[in-house]
Amino acid sequence: MLRQYELVDRVLSYDPTADEALLNRAYVFSMAAHGSQKRANGDPYFSHPIEVAGILTDLRLDDETIATAILHDTVEDTVATPEQIEKSFGPSVARLVDGVTKLSKIEAQSDNERAAENLRKFLLAMSDDIRVLLVKLADRLHNMRTLKFIPAEAKRRRIARETMDIYAPLAERIGMYEFMTEMQTLAFAELEPEAFDSITKRLEQLKRGGGDQVARIASGIRLLLSQKGIKAEVEGREKHPYSIWRKMTERHISFEQLSDVMAFRVIVDENEQCYRALGLLHERWPMVPGRFKDYISTPKRNGYRSLHTAVMHHERVRIEIQVRTQKMHAEAEFGVAAHWAYKAGGTIQPDVNSRWIRDLVEILDHAASPEELLEHTRMAMYQDRIFAFTPQGELIQLPKGATPVDFAYAVHTDLGDQTVGAKINGRVVPLRTEIKNGDQVQILRSKAQEPQAAWMGFAATGKARAKIRRFVRQKEQAEMIALGRRFYDAIVARMPAPLSSDALAEALKRLKLPDADRLMENIARGTIDDEHVMEALMPGSTGGLSAAVRRAPRSAISMKGLTPGVAFTLSACCTPVPGDRIVGVRRHDAAVEVHVIECPVLQAAPEEDWVDLAWGDSSEGGTGRLCVIVRNEPGSLGIMAGILGAQGANIVNINLSERDASFHTFQVVVEVHDVAHLMRILAALRAADAIVSAERLEPRAPLAA
Structure with a gap:
């Protein structure tokens, strides 16, 4: 555990203007408040908030955030009150502590209710100050590091599942990939222990069998770039067990069939060198088609920037390579927290995160149950994104599988509500059409339109589904x-x-x-x-x-x-x-x-x-079910369809129920205005020579399969 002076020295090393007295008061207050409390592993409970604060010093966060980390459990787990926190540490720290205070454990709540209410509080708090989320993520990360000491398996699995479903995606959405990766790895080990052990052993065997293969490939990349005048840091590693397991399950393949278990980072000084390095890599080794992504020209929604590619190395392995600058690398490692180094005081609230946070807060307002809240927020937080453009060239990021309805709601709620149709790349398409990467989408709207329940069948984003519901x-x-x-x-x-x-x-x-x-x-x-x-x-x-x-x-x-x-x-x-x-x-x-x-x-x-x-004076019509027998002659079906069209009856469904040498019997469902309209349709059908009979189906008569 960090000692008081060690923690203060860490903060002063990157922020000489930090309030040393504030940190010392927080340390003493928290130690006294937690007193003799113990954690599951037998350590003093006070060690937990100090370790959380230590994690945040690695992110070089300000003194208020570090003080919040030290104090974050005092209100919930000790006799300390919010009023004491505000009196001793000021309203800003008190507000942050309140944002990350753990909720009381109500045994009557279901897991979903507990997780949803937890998430609801965090989203509302972080919409005001993202530091709330940073402290909470560090808190969860340290809890995951000590998860094995909790004796109850059901509780360990609940915490691991909550981490995998909520906290790891939240870390990803603000670009904190190191936090995300470690949380996923620790949660995966608890949730799927056999798969975790199997993949870990395979990675160890691969490392022993290949010797220093990662180091050799990294050295070769570094030498290639150096010979062309590009100074670069090159890091290599095997992929994390959870990442490998997810690819295995998604692609339905074995570990042996995976060809890309190694990943490398090339870190250069300038943006222009990123593209030069990429060209040299593609010139040296064949590129794997479909694996190149340019997140520099089109950053991810969380602000992540990098070039991604995959090549076939001469050692007969496929490797993934990320190319980025030092600044991009810092942002990729620490996400929104990296922006603290570029802001003088104030709260961290980069513009790149504002839209998705607003989307999540909107979902809070629209969710009717804990289950619905978790469903929608998970949709909004998970990765695998595509990029689409408005006709004006604005970039809209969406999850894979998104449709024009999702696109419309991503642009603006009113546009989503009034959607009547869409054009993708200039062509009118059904609203259930999936948008592809790079598509230009134009939404057709009408003020008379309103959201339709049927849209729930194909809406992919949490925001769209929450609004429709x-x-x-x-x-x-x-x-x-x-x-x-x-x-x-x-x-x-x-x-x-x-x-x-x-x-x-x-x-x-x-x-x-x-x-x-x-x-x-x-x-x-x-x-x-x-x-x-x-x-x-x-x-x-x-x-x-x-x-x-x-x-x-x-x-x-x-x-x-x-x-x-x-x-x-x-x-x-x-x-x-x-x-x-x-x-x-x-x-x-x-x-x-x-x-x-x-x-x-x-x-x-x-x-x-x-x-x-x-029925009343005005009605929206309905569907009439008809039984129509036509002669088995060329063109008879066309005659029937032509009569229905001429009578303004849209065909909803048509089934061939009986067939013999002379006659075909069809069961037809058509849209009609009223009974009089249905009778006119039947009369018109009966008048045609090609049609033997036309009747309305009796109640409960089944449609042919």
Whole structure:
């Protein structure tokens, strides 16, 4: 453990203006606060915050950050209070300590809830000052280094999984690759011990069998560049076990099939020398196609810059080479922390990180559950990025598999919400099209558009999925409230006497609901039945009413203004369309199912769950299912399709259900406006000589496979 004077000397060695008294006070305060507390390995607990502070001195961070590291566990694990911290060390340190204070361990929380709340706090805190995250990453790194001393395997695995899923990606997103690599390696050893041991042994065997192969190749690269007048530092190493394991699992190959287990860094003085060195390397050894990446002209979202390539070396091995300057190397090793050397005071908040941090904070606002928060943030933090351009030439970074919907939300939330189409490299494409590296993407928008639930099927970024989910939830809630008000009006109409002016307010108190909207939503979802509502509005009112009067609305409930698939669903068994006589079935905590009155499914539903429905003056149409028999003659299918097109009926699905020498039977699903439109389509089909018959399919008639 670092002694007090050693820690202070470290800070003063790179920052002579540091507040020595602040560091000394923090050291003494923390030691006294933690007292006789012990860690799992038997060491004094005080050793942990000092080691965390030592890690941060390697990053050359300021005195406030080092003091925060020393104090970061005092509020959570000792009797020290935030007020004491602020009084002794000032508001800035107190704010930082609060940002990294560990949450109380609530045993009732699930792992996901604990991880999500932890992440939520860090993201909010680091959006104000990135130093919060730097301290927390150092804290987690030291905890991972001592993870083996925790006796409970389940706890070790939980910490390792949380590290792999949250902290290592966070380190990557701010460019701290050394932190990321060590955390991944330590977590991998805990989560996959057999794979870790196997790969580690293979690497040792490879090292023994190849002698000083890494050193020989590094020396050869250094000599080649030196002969051409480029002074360069060349470092070589075998890849880390987790990196190798991930490639093996992604490519479904064995260790022996891996051809690139060695990586080299070439560090030069100037940007121009990076490209000169790259040219010499490609001239000397064949380049592996598709492996060159220029992160100097197009840096990663976290600000990382370097040239990446892979070549076939004459020792019959494929090697990866990164070429960068000294400054790029410092930023690659320490990420956002490296910027401290280039800023005089203030907080570290480089522009290169601001967008992804804002994206993550937006996700916090939109996540409805811990599971959803973790899903979206993991998407936003993980690597494997592609680059695409707006028509104006702005560079947008996205994960692999991203679509125009992701692109639109990455540019601006409003653009994502209003997306109706997209052009990639000048060609109109479906919104589910995957964007490729270097594509130019133009988003087509309309103010009348709104996010669609179907986009969740192909949106790849956490930001896009969070926005879509939030809109869908809000729309569902709004429509449920609107439908619930219509049910409520029908309930009031069945009351034995007019309600008083304060009846609704009193009913909310009896039902323990905060407002009328929550009541309406519960009515629509069927979580409160009509009789309970009547009793809450007028106690004793249901006693003198028959069951039929209590349960049956006096008039049909209009679905005007409601969207199919949100507050109500059009049943697939009978596919009702506007104009059909319809009945709704109310399911507990679900949307109302709409059936045609003849649907046999209604016979299985209790009659008290039925509700009389009406389409209303305007509706969005539906789908009609047809059975069409055509003659087995060339052009018959084209005639059927032509008639449907002429009648304005878009074909949704078509299946050949029966076939013989004379006739073909098709089951066709078409979009229609209403029953009258469907009847016109059937009449037009029946009038054609090539068509033997055309009928609407009866309810529950299955579509052919």
